Amino acid sequence: MDLNNLTHKNQEFIHIATKQLIQDGKTDAEIKTILEDILPSIEENQKNGVPARSFLGAPTSWAAQFTKSAEEEKAAAQEAKNTNPWLMWMDASLFWLGFLGLILGILALDNSKSQSYGILTLIVVGLGGGAFLYATYYYVYRHMGKEKAQRPSFWKSIILLGLLMVGWLLLFSATTLLPAAINPQLPPLLLILIGAIAFAVRYYFKKKYNILSAMSAQAAPRR
Secondary structure, eight states: OTTTOOHHHHHHHHHHHHHHHHHHTHHHHHHHHHHHHHHOOOOHHTTTTTHHHHOOOOOOHHHHTTTTOOOHHHHHHHHHHHOOOHHHHHHHHHHHHHHHHHHHHHHHOOOSSSOOOBBBHHHHHHHHHHHHHHHHHTTTTGTTTTGGGSOOHHHHHHHHHHHHHHHHHHHHHHHHOOOOOSBBBOHHHHHHHHHHHHHHHHHHHHHTTTTTTTTOOOOOOOO
């Protein structure tokens, strides 16, 4: 990359732009690629007496366009997340299972009279809670920031979520009535172990499949 053919003003433009790219964290290879792409245009315009500033603008502003803002990087990372419904449901269910296992186990250790739930009840609450969280994401969170015409009906969403919540609670109540032979209660330490394993499994699959959390509100893309 030879800059000797450039005028003093254009050399100054490249120098300032390079300094800005370095400050923005660009590597030497990235900077070289960016400059090699633009140099032919600068030289071509230079022959017609047009300096780089005239058609590229201020060197710092021109260089800044090659660096994504924090918001843009966050949006790009969010778009890359895995939104497979089954994986998101599994992720949310493991969250509920881990949370309840740890809380119920710790409470039972602290107070022997604390109410405990059977294994089936714990599983039902975990799976139902995961389904409710995913439904909330599907009907509410993923539409945050969108125009009204692009969002599902508010009342339809509320009714569907309400019915799902009622069904979840009824199923939960039904499992608590099951005999201990079918729905055995677990000792506190085992509850804590189940909770810890659920969180560990959730972390593993979240990292492996880059699963989007069902509790994440999605901002609409800027126009």
